[in-house]
Amino acid sequence: MNARQLVQGMLKAWPVDPRDRLPLPLWFSHDIEVATGGVSSHHFQAAGVEMDSRDVRPGDLFVALKGEAMDGHKFLPQAFAAGAxxxxxxxxxxFPHVLVENTTxxxxxxxxxxRERGNAKRIAVTGSVGKTGVKEAIFNALDRASRGGAHRSVRSYNNHVGVPLSLARLPARARYGVFEMGMNHAGEIAPLTDHVRPHVALITTIAPAHIENLxxxxxxxxxxxxxxxGLVEGGAAIIPADSEYAGRLIDHARRLGVEVVTFGRNEAADVRLLDAIPAANGGSLVTAExxxxxxxxxxxEPGEHWVANSLGVLAAVRAAGGDLAAAGLALAEMGGLKGRGARLQIAVSGxxxxxxxxxxNANPASMRATLRQLGQTPALRRIAVLGSMKELGDFADRFHRxxxxxxxxxxxxxxxxxxxxMRALAAELGKDGAKSLGIAPSFAHCKGPAEAIAALEHFGLTHGDAVLxxxxxSVGLGGLVTHFTNASG
Structure with a gap:
């Protein structure tokens, strides 16, 4: 057999995948016309979809959304200057456009x-704490196993605009799509899950976030x-077994006739923690059944909360038909996200x-989890910069205290x-009893980030400190992080 015959034989043996017949460009103008009922002024191909002119990249389709205070049509010149x-x-x-009655x-x-043009398995993630990190972990696991065939919501695109935008970006050839869903008020989750129609829906945990509104x-x-x-027929509901509201969540799922998969430490959990010990990298070595x-x-990722999160990731990956070994490798390689656990080394005195x-983000459950992790972090001194927890309503003082x-x-x-x-916590820490018993740290109360930067600089950071x-x-502590990371060069 000569080389040419060998190559021809290899080509004939190349696996056939129906996705190979699907288009590579994200959208053709004709397909947009068919989907929206609009009329296109030009023939074009789009590589992406964007709603913010500041984020437009060359090849994007810009959607000129209209809101109560803003009209995207005003930013068409900026969008096209950026490459739309x-x-x-x-x-x-x-400009080249598709004319429709209503852009939303x-x-x-x-x-x-x-959603309908391909056959990607769709996974939806919500929860009071940890949904962005869990969404990223599921994506990394599925993307690794499918060799780049996974798609997900970027950043925290989890609301009534972000979810459909993320779904509109789903490539026809994608094997998996992972979508985050958030809410502030009752009635907001159902429309989001109706858009996605997931095969798998995961709740990370239930905590008093947005309790002011609910x-x-x-x-x-x-x-x-x-x-x-919104689960499709035969879909799976992934539920935290250790939550005191697990029974309530299970009842909701069973009334809908969907498969229920639980995860946690609970002995009855379908994905159950057997053991977790600290790992050399600061994370955990976990054994799960x-x-x-x-x-x-x-x-x-360090912390007991990530041990629980990882079990939910495994449950979702398995329910979506993914590779558990790839999920384990992805969890081992994950780093913290900006604003959500990134661990940064900054230059300080010495x-x-x-x-x-x-x-x-912050709510009572995530505050406790991250403070617990700070307490387990090796350090000469531990400093906590804590901003107000919003949307707690009448519960605010109690949860802060x-x-x-x-x-x-x-x-x-x-x-x-x-x-x-945070005045309520300051008052609690300032009580004479707490001071005399030595159970309260020294503290300063500040109005905003600028005062907090000055207070932290006055306190002085030295080698070996750990700062949360x-x-x-909305408190704006991201500016404090930027200040100290920039200052360290």
Missing amino acids: VAAITDRPVD AALHALAHAA GSMEAIADEKAQIFT LGDARLCYTIA GKALLVDESY QLAEPLAEAKIDHAILVGDE VKGSN
Whole structure:
């Protein structure tokens, strides 16, 4: 057999995949017309879909959305200057465009067309804590196993605009799509899951985030459980077995007739933790049982909460038909996300200090988890910069005061408290009894990030310090993180 015959034989043996017949470009103008009922001014191919002119990249389709205070049509020149190939508009414009009656409805129609044109397994993730990190972990596991065939929501595109936008970006050839779903009020999850129609829906945990708007923990659980309403026939609901609301979530799922898979330490969990010990990299070495199999793997992310998260990741990957070995490798390689656990080494007096960036979000459960992890982090001194937890309503003072206990348990040496809601914790730490018993750290209370930067600089960071920065995003502690990382060069 000569070389030519050998090559021809290899080509004939190349596996045939129906996806190979699907288009490589994300969208053709004709397909957008069919999906939206619009009329295209030009023929074009789009490589991406974007709604913010500041984020447009060459080859993108720009969707000119209209809101109560903003109209995307005003930013068409900026979008095309950045490289947009066309726009979806509700009026004729002097740029390549697809003319529709309503641009928001057109985005939804495009999302649904993306969902239906391929056969990607779709996974939806929600929860009061940890949904972005879990979404990223599931994506990394499935992307590794499928050799780049996975897609996911970027950043925290988890609301009524972000979810359909992320779905509209789903390539026709994708094997998996992972979508994050968030909410602030009742009735917001159901429309999101109706867009995605997931094969797998995961709830990370139930905690008092947004309790100001929902009124009770039971109401939060009920709203999160709405993610199950969009599951396709034969879909799987992944539920945290250790939550005190697990029974409530299971009842929601069973009423819908979907498969229920639980995860956690609970002996009855379908994906059950057998053992977890600290790993050399600061994470954990975990052994889990999945009914008919056991898996031993390493988690790069530190903290007990990531041990629980990893079990949910395994449950979702298995339900989606993914590779568990690839999931274990992906968990071992994950690093913290900006604002959500990134561990940064910053230059300080005498050497280096660790700064843990949790500046994007905060609620009582995540505050306790990250303070517990700070207490387990080797350090000469432990400093906590804590911003107010928002959307707690009438519960705010109580939940902020209760942070005194995890601060004491973590043996925090100094706390900088930022925002009006943190006054309650400052008052708790300032009580004579707490001071005399030595269970309260030294602390400073600041109005905002600028004061907090000054307070931390006045306290002075030295080699061997570990600093946790955590608060609700609106407090603005991301600016403090940027200040100290930039200052360290």
